[in-house]
Amino acid sequence: MAFRSTAARFQQVITTAAKTPAKKSLADAKKMASFSKKNAPADWVQRSDHHLITIDMPGLSHEDFKITTDANEITIKTKERERVELEDDKWHAKERYVGTVVRKFEFPDGAKLSKEDVEAVEVTLSPASGSNQHLKLGFLGLGIMGTAMARNLVKAGYDVTVWNRSASKCEALVSEGARRGSTPKNVTEMCDVTFAMLADPVAALEVALGSDGALGGLGSGKGYVDVSTVDAGTTKTVCEAVKSSGSLFLEAPVSGSKKPAEEGKLIFLAAGDKELYDTVVPMLDVMGKSRFYLGAPGNGAAMKIVVNMIMGSMMASFAEGLILGDKAGLDPQTILEVLSQGAINNPMFSLKGPTMLARNYAPAFPLKHQQKDLRLALDMSDKLLQNIPIAAAANEVYKVAKALDQRKNKNIIIQM
Numbered sequence: 001m002a003f004r005s006t007a008a009r010f011q012q013v014i015t016t017a018a019k020t021p022a023k024k025s026l027a028d029a030k031k032m033a034s035f036s037k038k039n040a041p042a043d044w045v046q047r048s049d050h051h052l053i054t055i056d057m058p059g060l061s062h063e064d065f066k067i068t069t070d071a072n073e074i075t076i077k078t079k080e081r082e083r084v085e086l087e088d089d090k091w092h093a094k095e096r097y098v099g100t101v102v103r104k105f106e107f108p109d110g111a112k113l114s115k116e117d118v119e120a121v122e123v124t125l126s127p128a129s130g131s132n133q134h135l136k137l138g139f140l141g142l143g144i145m146g147t148a149m150a151r152n153l154v155k156a157g158y159d160v161t162v163w164n165r166s167a168s169k170c171e172a173l174v175s176e177g178a179r180r181g182s183t184p185k186n187v188t189e190m191c192d193v194t195f196a197m198l199a200d201p202v203a204a205l206e207v208a209l210g211s212d213g214a215l216g217g218l219g220s221g222k223g224y225v226d227v228s229t230v231d232a233g234t235t236k237t238v239c240e241a242v243k244s245s246g247s248l249f250l251e252a253p254v255s256g257s258k259k260p261a262e263e264g265k266l267i268f269l270a271a272g273d274k275e276l277y278d279t280v281v282p283m284l285d286v287m288g289k290s291r292f293y294l295g296a297p298g299n300g301a302a303m304k305i306v307v308n309m310i311m312g313s314m315m316a317s318f319a320e321g322l323i324l325g326d327k328a329g330l331d332p333q334t335i336l337e338v339l340s341q342g343a344i345n346n347p348m349f350s351l352k353g354p355t356m357l358a359r360n361y362a363p364a365f366p367l368k369h370q371q372k373d374l375r376l377a378l379d380m381s382d383k384l385l386q387n388i389p390i391a392a393a394a395n396e397v398y399k400v401a402k403a404l405d406q407r408k409n410k411n412i413i414i415q416m
């Protein structure tokens with residue numbers, strides 16, 4: 001643990017080497033070092049239980065970096081970028097750097113790192129240009145999803161202020177570097193862009209428009225991004241109010257559950273102000289693996305509801321099949337195996353199947369939210385005069401399961 005105890009005294013020694021871009025050879029090691037330093041500036045801070053190194057590298061993701069540590073130093077090396085050059089191409093500019101960048105940081109005073117220290121070193125990449133790292137971010141709603149998403153923003157080096165109705169849920173994030181806001185209004189007052197990840201339409205409306213709500217702190221030059229799963233009507237109501245304050249509005253519900261949220265692999269279904277979408281793309285990319293811009297407000301909600309309607313029906317059918325198979329004396333494990341090899345194999349069955357068989361009901365996607373999404377789908381289908389009989393039947397199953405859950409009856413086969 002010698003390294004931890006020398007926190008205040010450590011000196012950063014940078015020795016760098018950069019492979020030159022085609023046809024532009026850098027003369028000597030000094031120039032190479034300054035190239036790497038200039039193009040991949042880094043901050044390194046030692047916190048109570050981990051080291052955080054934040055590096056600016058435009059256009060690169062974690063997969064583009066190789067990070068190695070030994071007892072004395074950490075080395076961060078990029079892969080070469082690829083420039084595709086076809087035979088008939090006529091090039092007018094070749095400014096992008098395509099070689100590798102290497103940054104080495106020597107640990108202080110020759111301190112030896114223990115295995116735990118090495119594992120605690122964390123490297124965050126923050127593309128310098130276009131990361132909008134200067135923006136102060138707010139995050140309202142620290143449930144299963146919000147906590148994981150806000151954490152990824154903090155880890156990526158953003159200045160994040162969090163708020164949650166049950167204040168105790170802020171503590172972990174505050175200890176990891178987030179600021180705490182006292183009310184949604186207080187958060188939007190302090191922040192340039194505020195994200196909201198709330199349970200349902202009632203919560204989304206209350207937090208945005210209620211007393212001490214987000215609206216009170218919004219104004220020209222700010223943005224409000226609602227990533228909760230709500231109906232198009234709720235989105236449009238929040239959108240109108242936000243825009244009347246002079247702020248920009250984006251809805252961006254997500255597909256993907258607790259694990260994708262933790263791993264920064266969500267899928268964003270965004271719609272609303274394109275300017276705000278462009279501003280928050282780097283943050284969406286920190287929290288997600290892909291994103292869709294769907295145009296007018298309401299389209300994100302509609303897309304999310306369609307996706308979750310299908311998911312709800314699939315899960316109900318999956319559970320029904322397992323119960324029927326069990327009654328018929330089939331081995332449930334074998335049912336999962338047969339499913340996994342056929343045309344209806346999918347990540348959700350593979351992930352949920354084993355936990356269902358183990359009667360492990362710890363929620364990643366709470367049942368009440370899946371039922372809410374089916375309810376929203378039925379409401380949408382009413383408005384559009386479209387029959388959705390399968391989803392309607394599935395909704396009845398979830399209603400029963402939800403009632404059982406509320407009575408603390410754990411014998412519920414449907415769980416997400």
Ligand SMILES: NC(=O)C1=CN([C@@H]2O[C@H](COP(=O)(O)OP(=O)(O)OC[C@H]3O[C@@H](n4cnc5c(N)ncnc54)[C@H](OP(=O)(O)O)[C@@H]3O)[C@@H](O)[C@H]2O)C=CC1
Binds near residue numbers: 167169200227
């Ligand atoms: N979990 C999942 O797999 C996914 C969920 N979603 C959607 O994301 C949203 C959040 O989901 P998740 O994080 O799982 O849900 P949780 O139930 O874990 O969290 C809900 C959040 O909403 C807050 N909240 C609820 N009611 C109110 C209210 N009236 N006023 C203020 N805050 C309120 C809760 O605060 P408090 O802590 O005080 O209760 C909590 O922060 C939902 O719309 C859900 O459908 C989307 C994709 C995946």
Ligand SMILES: O=CC(=O)O
Binds near residue numbers: 229254256308365
């Ligand atoms: O909304 C839930 C999900 O898994 O996506």
